[in-house]
Amino acid sequence: MSEQERFLLQVEKLENSQALHGSESLRKLLRYLARHAIEHPGTPLKEYQIATEEFGRPTEFDPAVDSMVRVQAGRLRTKLAEYYASEGAQDPIRIELPKGTYNLSFQHRRQKELRPPAPEPGSPLPDSASAQVPRSWLFAVLALSVLLCVALAALFLTRRKSVAASEGVSTPPSPVLQQFWRPFLQGPEEPWVVFSNAAFVGRPETGMRYFNSSKDSRDLVWDHYTGVGEVLAVHALDQAFSSLHRNVRVKRGSLFSLDDAKDNDLIFVGSPSENLTLLEIPGTQEFVFRRVDSGPRKGDLAVANVHPQLGESKFYLASPSTFPLNEDYAVVALFPGLNRARSVMIIAGTTTFGTQGGVEFVSSADTLKQLLPYLSTGSAGNWAPFEALLHIKVAKGVPVESELIAFRKLPPS
Numbered sequence: 001m002s003e004q005e006r007f008l009l010q011v012e013k014l015e016n017s018q019a020l021h022g023s024e025s026l027r028k029l030l031r032y033l034a035r036h037a038i039e040h041p042g043t044p045l046k047e048y049q050i051a052t053e054e055f056g057r058p059t060e061f062d063p064a065v066d067s068m069v070r071v072q073a074g075r076l077r078t079k080l081a082e083y084y085a086s087e088g089a090q091d092p093i094r095i096e097l098p099k100g101t102y103n104l105s106f107q108h109r110r111q112k113e114l115r116p117p118a119p120e121p122g123s124p125l126p127d128s129a130s131a132q133v134p135r136s137w138l139f140a141v142l143a144l145s146v147l148l149c150v151a152l153a154a155l156f157l158t159r160r161k162s163v164a165a166s167e168g169v170s171t172p173p174s175p176v177l178q179q180f181w182r183p184f185l186q187g188p189e190e191p192w193v194v195f196s197n198a199a200f201v202g203r204p205e206t207g208m209r210y211f212n213s214s215k216d217s218r219d220l221v222w223d224h225y226t227g228v229g230e231v232l233a234v235h236a237l238d239q240a241f242s243s244l245h246r247n248v249r250v251k252r253g254s255l256f257s258l259d260d261a262k263d264n265d266l267i268f269v270g271s272p273s274e275n276l277t278l279l280e281i282p283g284t285q286e287f288v289f290r291r292v293d294s295g296p297r298k299g300d301l302a303v304a305n306v307h308p309q310l311g312e313s314k315f316y317l318a319s320p321s322t323f324p325l326n327e328d329y330a331v332v333a334l335f336p337g338l339n340r341a342r343s344v345m346i347i348a349g350t351t352t353f354g355t356q357g358g359v360e361f362v363s364s365a366d367t368l369k370q371l372l373p374y375l376s377t378g379s380a381g382n383w384a385p386f387e388a389l390l391h392i393k394v395a396k397g398v399p400v401e402s403e404l405i406a407f408r409k410l411p412p413s
Helices: 003-015 024-039 047-053 069-085 126-131 135-168 176-179 228-245 277-281 352-362 365-374
Strands: 093-096 105-106 192-195 200-203 207-210 251-252 265-267 285-289 301-305 315-317 327-336 343-349 387-394 400-410
Touching: 003 024, 003 093, 024 047, 024 069, 047 069, 069 093, 093 228, 176 365, 192 228, 228 265, 228 352, 327 352, 343 352, 352 365, 352 387, 352 400, 365 387, 365 400
Parallel strands: 192 251, 192 265, 265 343
Antiparallel strands: 093 105, 200 207, 285 301, 301 315, 327 343, 327 387, 387 400
16 A cells, blocks of 8 residues: 555544544545645645635635634644544554644654553543552542532422423513514524634733734633623523523534534624634624724724714724723624525624623613614515614623614625
């Protein structure tokens, strides 16, 4: 068997692994990069080439604006490391995607580099290892496990009683909420709520800042955090959908993939500045999040009004960072998903409190009454695509009032 054939067999094994299970976009990228590395060894690959040839991006694709290729390559790099740390620990050929390049490398591993795969969860330890575990620790672990099982059982029973009680109460859902959220109540699967969690570097105890791709290593990224507004926003959406007798599924933005977008209704919570996965799918056209490039607010995140109408501003910004935050702006947008039968909604403010205010606006029948008169029905019987701009008043870190100040109907796409 030739070396190229062995490489292709290793690629095929990776495609069928648990690490890449359920991620067709990453398997597709792996096949493309492997084919290029084998057929054109030493020839560098560019973001533009990958985006246009493999992912179908238009010829005007700009890597500086659209980070889709970098995001997917980073995810593939992580999955490769996961594979060779577990199920691929004994594979004689290692496939790597070195940082700073899109050229796969195939490495023959020496025997001493191979190690046994990690044991399956719940499998017994070898006798020598189990003999080293103090009996007191085993009793402690057993006791904690029992307590955890009891707690989970109690939580489950409480939840079932709560659901049963709510089902026994014939409180009809709000007609306004039901009408507005209709596109997300009809799908075969529960909608995903994808909340932003920006990439940080540093440590909480020494100071943290936003990740800068031009000077920071991806290995140092922390994506453990999100804003308080996003947390409360997810809670508000969960309550709203519960009142409509519909559950939601929740996922943080760094774990979202294009595969999730194919057959699911999606609700994005947070702006593209922190919810970077929004850069991978069609986004807003009329009210766009953009950094101010000049003037006293240079560098601040704003909602850019692409086609200002009479009496409207070109940019909408939250209170300056040198003053207490007392106002923000949020965008609510609805449009078809990658699968035309599914819907996507974006709810985002320029700050975490604007995001919270925007979600609370669409989770309350009282405030939604401002928006419903502007909506029109599309060809499939659901709402036609739209973008709405909200002014959010904030007091002591809490959104206290939301007002619809601009609305755009979008042409059918």
